[in-house]
Amino acid sequence: MVDLDLNSLLRSNIRELVPYSSAREEYSGNDAILMDANENPFNEPYNRYPDPLQRKLKEKISGLFHTKPSNLFLGNGSDEAIDLLFRAFCIPGKDNVITLDPSYGMYEVCARINDIEIRKVLLTETFDIDPGGIFSAVDENTKLIFLCSPNNPTSNLLDYNKIVQILNSFKGIVVVDEAYIDFSCSKGLIPLLEVYTGLVLLRTFSKAWGLAGIRVGMAIASPAVIEVLNKIKYPYNVNILSQELALKFIDDTSTRDQWVSTILESRNQMEDELKMIDFVQKVYPSDANFLLVKVNDPVKLYNYLKDNKLIVRDRSRVSLCAGCLRITIGTETENRKLLKLIKGFKD
Ligand SMILES: *Cc1c(COP(=O)(O)O)cnc(C)c1O
Numbered sequence: 001m002v003d004l005d006l007n008s009l010l011r012s013n014i015r016e017l018v019p020y021s022s023a024r025e026e027y028s029g030n031d032a033i034l035m036d037a038n039e040n041p042f043n044e045p046y047n048r049y050p051d052p053l054q055r056k057l058k059e060k061i062s063g064l065f066h067t068k069p070s071n072l073f074l075g076n077g078s079d080e081a082i083d084l085l086f087r088a089f090c091i092p093g094k095d096n097v098i099t100l101d102p103s104y105g106m107y108e109v110c111a112r113i114n115d116i117e118i119r120k121v122l123l124t125e126t127f128d129i130d131p132g133g134i135f136s137a138v139d140e141n142t143k144l145i146f147l148c149s150p151n152n153p154t155s156n157l158l159d160y161n162k163i164v165q166i167l168n169s170f171k172g173i174v175v176v177d178e179a180y181i182d183f184s185c186s187k188g189l190i191p192l193l194e195v196y197t198g199l200v201l202l203r204t205f206s207k208a209w210g211l212a213g214i215r216v217g218m219a220i221a222s223p224a225v226i227e228v229l230n231k232i233k234y235p236y237n238v239n240i241l242s243q244e245l246a247l248k249f250i251d252d253t254s255t256r257d258q259w260v261s262t263i264l265e266s267r268n269q270m271e272d273e274l275k276m277i278d279f280v281q282k283v284y285p286s287d288a289n290f291l292l293v294k295v296n297d298p299v300k301l302y303n304y305l306k307d308n309k310l311i312v313r314d315r316s317r318v319s320l321c322a323g324c325l326r327i328t329i330g331t332e333t334e335n336r337k338l339l340k341l342i343k344g345f346k347d
Contacts, residue, residue, distance in 0.1 A: 090116045090143050171198075
């Protein structure tokens with residue numbers, strides 16, 4: 001067990017905060033007349049505030065992940081958890097966080113919004129973690145390290161042993177964003193939560209589950225960290241409609257699995273076809289539902305595709321990704337359209 005001194009890591013204003021206590025937290029039964037929350041008595045069931053702690057949904061999700069509900073925080077996308085971690089642990093103008101470069105853009109945006117210094121540590125040539133680089137960037141004001149595995153936009157799983165190496169020596173919170181884990185051959189790091197109380201995993205319904213529109217994401221961590229996030233979140237942060245839809249879809253893991261295997265099959269096929277095109281320099285090996293593709297003239301290809309009403313992501317100005325476009329795998333028809341357009345492109 002690598003235990004974290006959570007209290008000394010927390011910002012003092014958060015440690016001492018008396019959280020807002022909502023009506024549905026003070027009474028959460030369902031057999032009483034509710035005259036406590038100034039709701040309109042008409043228009044059932046939408047007149048009622050949602051369960052602030054999403055108990056039913058957490059019960060289901062914890063079964064899926066073999067965790068306890070007390071290990072789960074649910075938010076308005078996993079982006080909410082990212083922002084809350086900054087607000088709980090980082091003192092504006094003083095503390096710093098470490099991110100990989102390149103990686104998901106939200107870590108940096110959240111850092112800047114919260115006025116927290118960001119220290120970017122370049123990935124290696126093979127897009128893996130450089131633990132030495134991370135350790136030399138850490139100082140006594142470093143509170144969070146953000147890792148993302150599989151990483152966006154590089155599409156690869158990070159090396160397990162290097163993640164463990166960081167967990168073993170860093171005295172703050174290590175966040176591992178596993179948004180794309182269902183597309184990879186890894187089951188993710190949930191088993192490590194038993195060992196590292198400073199580990200926070202991010203998962204989402206936005207990718208493999210096909211539910212980006214309902215905005216439900218989660219943090220999985222030790223109960224002590226989850227309590228902190230619950231204490232500072234907006235009381236009713238996941239609305240009734242999203243909770244209900246997530247509950248409904250979560251029962252159908254076989255459809256999710258079918259989507260994932262279809263997407264993986266298409267991705268492998270797309271990879272093979274792209275590699276045969278002469279102006280494609282490299283298709284990076286992917287553990288996710290997208291491909292990072294290096295081409296001779298990315299901006300020209302991007303604009304050509306856009307003119308043909310097909311939008312990919314230009315990542316060519318991102319560190320280590322010169323020449324690269326990021327292509328999300330679509331339906332079979334969409335993938336065929338993309339390949340047909342690319343084959344008709346003259347660079
Ligand atoms: C898409 C994505 C997410 C998902 O964020 P939500 O707010 O849950 O939709 C999280 N992390 C990474 C790295 C992503 O690419």
